[in-house]
Amino acid sequence: MTSKLQKMVSTVAAAAALLAGAAHAAELNFASWGGAYQGAIREAWLKPFAKDTGVKVTEDTDPQVAKIRAMIDTKTVNWDVVTENSARLTRGIKLGVFEKITPEMVDQKHVIRGARNDYGVPSEIFSTVVGFSSKTFPTGKPQPSTFADFWDVAKFPGKRTLQDDPATVIEAALIADGVAPADVYKVLATPAGVDRAMKQIEKIKPSVAMWWKNGAEPVNALGSGEVVMALGWNGRFQAGIDSGLPIQMGWGNAVAQVGYFALVKGAPHRDEALKLLNYMIQPKNQAEFSKHIAYGPTTEAAFPLIDEARKQRLPSTPERLKSALFLDSEFWEKQGPAIVERYNQIRAR
Known part of the structure; x- marks a missing residue:
């Protein structure tokens, strides 16, 4: 082989290797839960990340833990990064579907300590709060703010909506019944405490017009006048307010939850996934997320970058x-099935 031909072969081989590497580096499969939440992730993180790194991000929805387990079992893992709340993350950890994230993989020293988890990078904090119709309860007149107000149908009459999942609802029920937020899980650790919470659900049930499944449903129900009050996620309520719906929020009580970005075990584009995790957790990018949805950053270092309004x-x-109670995902993992069964029995009556 002549030196000229050898050079040509080497050049072609090098080009092919570069193309193969580029093709690999250009992909990342991300799955979340749709709606305003995924839209905010897209605008704040996925689009800028793709622009800055050249990685093409393909989106999907509904990353149920059971689906991920099935992918792993059948060796057909499609997703690289998924978003989960603390309860689903805990469930996924026990099923072995997420890769442990070490400090060498993602630096989280600046993350709020209570939000940290070895198997997920905290992406945002959101809260279950009271949302209400500003037509029914206008400014200048008594307005609901606390969970006790939500349960007070005499002072604040009208139909309500609650989630079909009892997590956060049970906590709110006990707080409404006078339990201090710091004592909620101590009370729920006893059969008498669970009974007390269920009595509260029985008490409010006649005023519950619907049991919502999707975070947009309580917003739409408030906007249409189907209900006058809802327990729901603050970011979804804020999105409704921003779109002009007659909704306000009460911050007298809140059950806070942490959202996480998790790395799927066996992710086909692991290196790109880690790049996204490191990108998302940077304080300046955490601050950017709050421009698109009213969920809070998981690092105090982001707050100086956020305007007061x-x-x-x-x-x-x-x-x-x-004043917020953080949802205890370990409690729900252990006690959840029995509580869900009782909650569903009440709903079905």
């Missing part, structure tokens, strides 16, 4: 976190 929309300011 926007801070008032967020659930994870230091002031609001002081």
